[in-house]
Amino acid sequence: LCVCVCDPVSPVLQPRGGVERGPDVIRAAGLVEKLQAQGCAVKDYGNLSFEEVVPDEPVGRAKRVRAVGGANQKLAEAVSRVKRDGHTAVMLGGDHSLAIGSIHGHAAALQSPLGVVWVDAHADINTPLTSPTGNLHGQPMSYLIHELQSKIPALPSFSWVKPCVAAKDLVYIGLRDVDPEEHYILKLLDVKTFSMTEVDRLGIARVMEETCDYLTAKVKKPIHLSYDIDAIDPSVTPATGTPVVGGLSYREGVYITEHLCQTGLLSAVDMVEVNPARGRTEDEVQSTVRTAVDVLLGCFGRRREG
Numbered sequence: 001l002c003v004c005v006c007d008p009v010s011p012v013l014q015p016r017g018g019v020e021r022g023p024d025v026i027r028a029a030g031l032v033e034k035l036q037a038q039g040c041a042v043k044d045y046g047n048l049s050f051e052e053v054v055p056d057e058p059v060g061r062a063k064r065v066r067a068v069g070g071a072n073q074k075l076a077e078a079v080s081r082v083k084r085d086g087h088t089a090v091m092l093g094g095d096h097s098l099a100i101g102s103i104h105g106h107a108a109a110l111q112s113p114l115g116v117v118w119v120d121a122h123a124d125i126n127t128p129l130t131s132p133t134g135n136l137h138g139q140p141m142s143y144l145i146h147e148l149q150s151k152i153p154a155l156p157s158f159s160w161v162k163p164c165v166a167a168k169d170l171v172y173i174g175l176r177d178v179d180p181e182e183h184y185i186l187k188l189l190d191v192k193t194f195s196m197t198e199v200d201r202l203g204i205a206r207v208m209e210e211t212c213d214y215l216t217a218k219v220k221k222p223i224h225l226s227y228d229i230d231a232i233d234p235s236v237t238p239a240t241g242t243p244v245v246g247g248l249s250y251r252e253g254v255y256i257t258e259h260l261c262q263t264g265l266l267s268a269v270d271m272v273e274v275n276p277a278r279g280r281t282e283d284e285v286q287s288t289v290r291t292a293v294d295v296l297l298g299c300f301g302r303r304r305e306g
């Protein structure tokens with residue numbers, strides 16, 4: 001079973017706008033029909049809509065906290081509902097701040113620890129106090145990790161957020177643009193990371209074996225995959241807000257989800273940061289969207305062998 005809970009987070013959540021059209025362009029590329037064609041029973045829960053929050057003055061370095069906090073509280077409730085309905089949840093972004101509500105709602109529904117696989121050029125683990133930009137799409141993991149809670153200030157519209165992920169249950173794949181403060185946090189908490197250096201050294205097959213062994217070493221936990229399309233190289237997926245050279249190939253990007261699918265542990269998937277406004281040509285938008293769709297189809301059984 002697979003479902004779409006779409007989260008057209010409003011343009012204000014990312015200055016460049018456009019990312020709120022991610023769900024619609026991914027749907028228009030035939031995600032639901034392609035999932036059904038490969039045997040999935042798909043329930044499309046439709047787009048979540050959010051009212052504007054004005055004024056929404058920055059709190060410290062955190063921008064749009066009231067909009068992001070309120071939107072994610074609504075998303076968390078929706079994801080919990082989808083999980084209680086027995087589905088594998090698929091969240092379409094929208095920017096990566098949606099992972100706050102997505103992971104929170106997933107953990108709340110399961111009442112058991114989650115493994116989190118974060119595929120991204122970035123670590124997205126800045127706290128409101130370390131963020132160089134104040135953009136919340138660079139901070140979601142910091143609100144969710146138990147071990148960081150003493151470092152998170154109280155923010156308006158965030159009081160509902162309770163930490164729900166242990167640092168030892170988090171694995172990063174694709175890192176290549178990590179801020180100094182984030183690097184300090186990852187080392188301090190001994191978080192498992194496979195940067196692009198490790199992907200080059202080990203190869204993606206070995207990275208996936210080690211990721212799954214690491215997450216299931218003691219107990220098999222349901223996996224939450226949070227996939228930022230900017231993990232893949234901008235030559236393949238340019239229509240995104242924060243592209244970084246030296247990313248995953250299309251093949252590596254799809255291999256990740258083919259491998260996670262066969263574990264049988266995939267319980268929820270975020271596909272975020274597809275931003276049609278950031279494609280310079282329609283071809284760039286389509287290359288990005290088609291890759292996002294193929295990555296998602298890999299989560300639900302698509303194999304390149306047919």
Ligand SMILES: N[C@](CCCC[B-](O)(O)O)(CCN1CCCCC1)C(=O)O
Nearest residue numbers: 096122124126132133135137138179242
């Ligand atoms: N780490 C950054 C980028 C976050 C990207 C969010 B994602 O992964 O959802 O797309 C800042 C990156 N860095 C700041 C200094 C100049 C170079 C970019 C931040 O703003 O926190």
Ligand SMILES: [Mn+2]
Nearest residue numbers: 095096137241
């Ligand atoms: Mn972003």
Ligand SMILES: [Mn+2]
Nearest residue numbers: 096120124228
């Ligand atoms: Mn991200």
Ligand SMILES: [Mn+2]
Nearest residue numbers: 121122228230
């Ligand atoms: Mn990113």
